[in-house]
Amino acid sequence: MKSLFTFLFLGFFSQAVFAVPRNISIDELAKQVKEANYSVLEEAERLYQARENVSMARAGLLPKLNLWKIASAALGSSIEPTSLIELVPDIAPFLVPANWFRAKQGEILYFAEKEGYRALWANEVSHAKTLFYQIRFDEDLLSVTQKAHLRLQDLERIVKARELTGHLPSGSTKVIQIKRLALEADLKSLGLLIFDEKNALKAFMGLATEEDVVLTPLERPDYSSIGAINPQELVLRVIDVAPENRQYEHFLKVLPLIKKEIQFSFLGASDISRGVAGGIFDDIPTPSGLGFGQSASMAILKSKEKMMGLQKKGIIETLKRNLFSSTARYNSMLDLASNIETRMQLSNELWKNLKRKLTIGEEVEFQEISEAAEVILGVDIAVMSHELEFRKNSERISRLLFENDYNKESPEYDVIGGNGDKP
Amino acid sequence: MNRFLLILVVFALSSCRESAKYQEWYENTKILKQELENKTSLDIHSPDDFLLLKKYFSQVKDLSVELSLNDTLRENIAQYLMPSSVEKFCSELLVNDSLYDEIDKKCRKNGHYICSQDVEGYIRFLNGIVEKLDVKTKEAWKLSESCPSNLEE
Numbered sequence: 258m259k260s261l262f263t264f265l266f267l268g269f270f271s272q273a274v275f276a277v278p279r280n281i282s283i284d285e286l287a288k289q290v291k292e293a294n295y296s297v298l299e300e301a302e303r304l305y306q307a308r309e310n311v312s313m314a315r316a317g318l319l320p321k322l323n324l325w326k327i328a329s330a331a332l333g334s335s336i337e338p339t340s341l342i343e344l345v346p347d348i349a350p351f352l353v354p355a356n357w358f359r360a361k362q363g364e365i366l367y368f369a370e371k372e373g374y375r376a377l378w379a380n381e382v383s384h385a386k387t388l389f390y391q392i393r394f395d396e397d398l399l400s401v402t403q404k405a406h407l408r409l410q411d412l413e414r415i416v417k418a419r420e421l422t423g424h425l426p427s428g429s430t431k432v433i434q435i436k437r438l439a440l441e442a443d444l445k446s447l448g449l450l451i452f453d454e455k456n457a458l459k460a461f462m463g464l465a466t467e468e469d470v471v472l473t474p475l476e477r478p479d480y481s482s483i484g485a486i487n488p489q490e491l492v493l494r495v496i497d498v499a500p501e502n503r504q505y506e507h508f509l510k511v512l513p514l515i516k517k518e519i520q521f522s523f524l525g526a527s528d529i530s531r532g533v534a535g536g537i538f539d540d541i542p543t544p545s546g547l548g549f550g551q552s553a554s555m556a557i558l559k560s561k562e563k564m565m566g567l568q569k570k571g572i573i574e575t576l577k578r579n580l581f582s583s584t585a586r587y588n589s590m591l592d593l594a595s596n597i598e599t600r601m602q603l604s605n606e607l608w609k610n611l612k613r614k615l616t617i618g619e620e621v622e623f624q625e626i627s628e629a630a631e632v633i634l635g636v637d638i639a640v641m642s643h644e645l646e647f648r649k650n651s652e653r654i655s656r657l658l659f660e661n662d663y664n665k666e667s668p669e670y671d672v673i674g675g676n677g678d679k680p
Numbered sequence: 681m682n683r684f685l686l687i688l689v690v691f692a693l694s695s696c697r698e699s700a701k702y703q704e705w706y707e708n709t710k711i712l713k714q715e716l717e718n719k720t721s722l723d724i725h726s727p728d729d730f731l732l733l734k735k736y737f738s739q740v741k742d743l744s745v746e747l748s749l750n751d752t753l754r755e756n757i758a759q760y761l762m763p764s765s766v767e768k769f770c771s772e773l774l775v776n777d778s779l780y781d782e783i784d785k786k787c788r789k790n791g792h793y794i795c796s797q798d799v800e801g802y803i804r805f806l807n808g809i810v811e812k813l814d815v816k817t818k819e820a821w822k823l824s825e826s827c828p829s830n831l832e833e
Contacts, residue, residue: 484790493730497796658792667797669741672748673808 278469283389286462287662290385293463297381300374307370310532311363355527355543358518362511363532369507370532371668376500379663383656385461387649392454393475394645399447401637402440405630408608409437412626415615429623436630478647480594488584491658495580496573498659503667505569508537512562519543519554576657583653590647597643604636698752702760705743709773712736716775724786724795733783734796737805740774741798744808757812763820770827774806777830807831 281289291297413433419425455470464470496502511531515538518527522544531538541561542554611629614621655661716722716736723729746753761769775783780802787795798805806828810821821827 486790486792490725490789490794491792493725493727494792494794494796497730497734659797660792667801669745670801670804673741673744673804 278471279464280471280473281389281462282473283386283475286385286389286458287382289462289464290382291378294378294381294385294461295463297374297378298463300377304367304370304374307363307367307532310530311360311367355518355521356529358514358521359527359529359531362514362518362538363529365507365510365514366532368668369504369511371671372500372504372507375665375668376504378665379500379656379659381461382662383652385458386652386662388454388458388461389472390475390645390648390652392451392458393472394641395447395451395454396472397641398638399444399451401634401641402444402447405634405637406437406440406444408630408633409433409440412630413437416623416626424620425623432623432627436627475648477644480591480647483591485588485591486584486654488581491584491654492577492580495576495657498667499572499576499657501572502569502576505565505572508565509562509569511538512558512565515541515543516555516558519551519558522551522554579653580657583650583657586646587650587654590643590650593643597640600636601640604633608633698750698756699760702753702756705739706773709736709739709743712739713773713775717779722783722786724789730795733799736775737796737798737802740802740805740809744805747809747812754812758814758817761813761817763816766817766820767824767826770821770824774826774828775802776826777828780828780830803828803830 413430416425416433417430420427420429456466459466459468459470462470527543538561541557544551544554607629611621611626613619615626656663659665712732712735715732719729719732722733724733747757748754783795783799784802787793787799793800810818810831813821822829
């Protein structure tokens with residue numbers, strides 16, 4: 258009975274704990290995505306498989322105790338010398354050169370897989386952070402719209418009084434009322450949008466859908482202390498550090514080994530897998546034994562090399578395009594910072610002035626009231642959009658340069674300091 | 681007896697191959713270092729200089745990575761890098777503290793690191809090499825004037 262009570266109490270308590278919203282800051286978000294994002298974890302598993310595959314490939318170089326095969330050859334009615342050659346891949350697989358080349362390929366492809374992991378991890382962090390900024394923008398927009406709604410309620414009251422006293426044409430209140438109702442519908446839609454976006458963010462963070470999250474507000478960037486970026490200064494670094502490009506560098510390192518594998522295929526083909534990243538080379542046929550397919554395999558290999566070279570060039574151009582586009586937008590947002598600041602000041606003055614006029618009962622045109630309400634809301638949204646655009650592009654640049662939250666080093670660095678702790 | 685001879689031949693061959701690989705690495709690194717030192721003014725933004733820096737520092741990285749991955753090289757490093765040869769190794773192959781500091785300073789601009797990641801990781805690569813040396817060679821490294829001293833403790 259006592260244990261049942263404890264169980265029920267704990268059940269209730271855990272529900273209560275679950276209901277407490279979780280505060281998430283932008284710094285915690287990056288950490289959480291790195292540790293719990295489903296795609297990142299899945300890719301980490303793939304990486305683990307690639308690592309194990311390298312061990313498997315090395316093990317494949319050791320003799321296999323295929324006793325049944327050996328015994329059947331030894332006990333055969335007539336032992337022919339050629340039947341012993343067939344046993345070489347089992348008894349001494351290290352004597353088959355193709356196996357060595359395959360094992361080496363597996364090692365290089367492990368680094369390629371690791372670069373793939375680095376790219377995916379960075380993309381997930383980048384998407385999650387951009388979504389965080391978007392949600393914060395939408396939440397701010399919600400708050401601004403709520404304020405605008407209150408302003409319209411105020412106006413509606415004042416306009417109604419003035420309409421009754423004949424200071425404003427009849428029907429003025431209805432126009433304000435329509436605008437207020439439209440804003441109420443916008444508030445509902447925004448609420449739903451934020452709800453969906455938060456769910457998407459929870460998925461990025463590997464959190465349960467039921468969990469409630471509260472995003473910590475962001476500090477406004479101090480534009481005066483930030484300098485413009487010259488993309489020409491960064492382009493070489495971006496190409497150098499990009500995992501997408503590095504992955505192709507590893508792929509291109511594998512091609513000479515496949516070439517050797519084909520050249521030595523007359524001594525037997527390898528059945529060792531190239532690993533999870535090796536699928537990209539599965540379309541290159543490797544002849545086995547003394548066949549006539551070697552020249553065709555070589556031609557396919559050459560074509561593959563050409564194709565990969567073109568793909569690498571394409572990746573470099575995409576990286577450059579992204580860098581130039583992001584820095585252009587980033588610099589443009591910096592240029593616009595003072596413009597935005599002035600608009601914000603003017604809008605505040607406009608509202609104060611209008612409110613003062615209305616409070617003291619000064620003559621104000623209805624058109625003026627209606628336009629002012631729209632201008633103020635427009636400026637508020639422009640300020641937030643400017644900030645969002647700046648943050649998004651700043652994030653893209655950090656992702657391209659692999660700095661700040663993306664500061665994950667090249668996979669080769671991981672092995673430094675190890676003692677034969679091979680991939 | 682025959683088997684023993686065969687094993688001996690295999691080991692000797694693999695050792696020779698390793699030695700040849702090391703020699704090749706040594707010569708390439710030496711050339712790149714000289715090229716780097718002969719540059720009167722290093723322009724980080726020029727593709728040629730960026731590539732030169734990347735090539736040189738990648739060479740240092742390669743030795744560090746190979747020492748961790750390659751058992752044979754790790755076992756044989758004592759033959760290539762002895763207390764008596766440390767001075768020559770450092771003066772011929774490694775950029776000194778002041779040149780590296782100068783390069784590193786140029787690579788940092790407006791809060792961004794604009795050179796290759798391999799330039800950034802130099803100290804780490806050196807640590808990776810030094811920790812694979814025997815005690816006497818490590819001591820010789822510390823006492824040498826040509827060897828970089830800005831290693832992590």
